[in-house]
Amino acid sequence: MPESAFAEKVALVTGSAKRIGRSVALRLASEGADVVVNYRSSKSDADEVVAKITAMERRAIAIQADVGKRSDVVGLFAAVEKEFGRLDILVNNAGMFFSAKFEELTEEQWDRILDTNLKSQFLCSQAATPMLRRSGHGRIINFASLGGLLAWPSYTHYCVSKAGVIMLTRCLARALAPEITVNAIAPGTISFPGDAPELAEDFIQRAPLQRTGTAKDIEDAVVYLAQSAFVTGQVIVVDGGRTLT
Numbered sequence: 001m002p003e004s005a006f007a008e009k010v011a012l013v014t015g016s017a018k019r020i021g022r023s024v025a026l027r028l029a030s031e032g033a034d035v036v037v038n039y040r041s042s043k044s045d046a047d048e049v050v051a052k053i054t055a056m057e058r059r060a061i062a063i064q065a066d067v068g069k070r071s072d073v074v075g076l077f078a079a080v081e082k083e084f085g086r087l088d089i090l091v092n093n094a095g096m097f098f099s100a101k102f103e104e105l106t107e108e109q110w111d112r113i114l115d116t117n118l119k120s121q122f123l124c125s126q127a128a129t130p131m132l133r134r135s136g137h138g139r140i141i142n143f144a145s146l147g148g149l150l151a152w153p154s155y156t157h158y159c160v161s162k163a164g165v166i167m168l169t170r171c172l173a174r175a176l177a178p179e180i181t182v183n184a185i186a187p188g189t190i191s192f193p194g195d196a197p198e199l200a201e202d203f204i205q206r207a208p209l210q211r212t213g214t215a216k217d218i219e220d221a222v223v224y225l226a227q228s229a230f231v232t233g234q235v236i237v238v239d240g241g242r243t244l245t
Helices: 019-030 043-055 070-084 107-135 153-175 197-206 215-227
Strands: 010-013 034-039 060-064 089-092 138-143 180-187 235-238
Touching: 010 019, 010 070, 019 034, 019 043, 019 089, 019 215, 034 043, 034 070, 043 060, 060 070, 070 107, 089 107, 107 138, 107 153, 107 180, 138 153, 138 215, 153 180, 180 215, 215 235
Parallel strands: 010 034, 010 089, 034 060, 089 138, 138 180, 180 235
Antiparallel strands: none
16 A cells, blocks of 8 residues: 555544545545544444455454543543554544423433534543643544524524534644644534435535535545645534525
């Protein structure tokens, strides 16, 4: 494999057993990085991602952790330190999405989505900081959402969590500079094989580019932010122009 900007670098992608996280983990490996595949419950899927990465002649391990819990996060990063001795790129992808009418939204639902979508990014970024500082060119890439920019009344809990991700990104960009850059990606609707097409109809009608995004659209944004040394505190909106309408 030819040398690349990611040669000899180690990336950790949370929630990388499926969908966007899986695609990002595989793309970073294809670009030359060794990858830590984090999962909460999808062990067989995570093992499959690891097998695909090792077939690329890159190192990879799968580590189970609920990244919304500090004890699990401490164990996750201890395992990364032991196995690789370094970390260069943290992709905070783990997330949860479900609707709930505001009047019926429970405290348990609120806590669950805030823990998964926002608290996890705080915990992982904090735990990763010492290794990323040692790297000298650390990168944190957080996953936000259009829900952090637009008000969706049936997803109040989700929108609040993702708006929090955007402000967390901006605060960390200042707090961790100059050794670490911190940016976020806010995807629009991203389609995967097997997704019900009717779920994307409203998005397609509203987006100027008249299509949903693909995994590659998000992978490209991650690679750009992981390579860039002069972009920090930014939210890259990958939505086909949806937020313009």
